[in-house]
Amino acid sequence: MMRNAIDLALVVVILIGGVLAFRAGGERMGLAAHHARLVDAAGELAVDDPTLIYLKALDTGEPLHFAWRVHLPPKTTLAVRSQMAGGSSTSTSSHSDPQELIARVRLREEAPNQVRVYTKFAGGSGTSGYDSPELARLLREHAHELKIEQIGRSEAVTITPDATKPTVLLRISIPDAIRPPDLPQWISSGNLLELSIGAPGTVP
Structure with a gap:
């Protein structure tokens, strides 16, 4: 038995x-x-040290569409902050396993006089909208003249997951030469759009 x-x-x-x-x-x-x-x-994204965050910008072929090839190490908790035209949003994600993904930010006019911002990073995504005919016209007519600062354009960059300061992945500014006089003052020229990531507590 x-x-x-x-x-x-x-x-x-x-x-x-x-x-x-x-x-x-x-x-x-x-x-x-x-x-x-x-x-x-x-x-392919060459990851020599799997304990670091890797980012490599991708060419989307569109002036207001930005993307990155991303590697996130295991046990990563990340805060992502998107700020545009005086408003901002922050999301936090946590992963126990390593992640391979494509992050995106996209601006487009989805309806007359309405600008939509789409953000996707680390499993989370968000959309915000702004009603401004002046901003919609500016993006429509001068998209190629905006000042763009995008990390990882020339080569892949690495970030320490527990860095004490956040990293700005994307910043879009409006040069004074193309800022229309009727653009509302609440739309900042120096920081039209900014996307940053970092450890929780480092991203305001």
């Missing part, structure tokens, strides 16, 4: 082990497929 109980217990353990191994194999296959899709879409 005791032997039968032991044999049954062994069978149960083997079955559980098989199920767990099957699930782990499926997860590895899923991660491999996800990585392959990223490589096809954005190329």
Whole structure:
């Protein structure tokens, strides 16, 4: 009787082990497929130190569409702050496993006189809107003349996840030469749009 109980217990353990191994194999296959899709879409990102955050800007072919190929190390908690025209929003995400992803920021006129800002980073996304015919016209007519500061344009950059200061990924400014006189004063020339990331507590 005791032997039968032991044999049954062994069978149960083997079955559980098989199920767990099957699930782990499926997860590895899923991660491999996800990585392959990223490589096809954005190329390979060489990660020499997996404990660091890696970012490489991608060419989207659109003046108001920005993207990055991103590697996040395991056990990363990250705050992402988007600020535009006097308003701002901050989101926080946490991942126990390493992440490979594409982050995006996009400005576009979705309706007459309405500018929409779309942000996607580290599993979270957000959209905000601004009703300003002057700003919509400025972006429509002078998109290529805006001052753009985008990290990772020339080469991949690395960030320490627990850095004491946030990192600005994108800053868009309006040169004085193209700022229309009727643009509302609440729309800042020096900081039309800014996206920054950092450890929680470092991002205001």
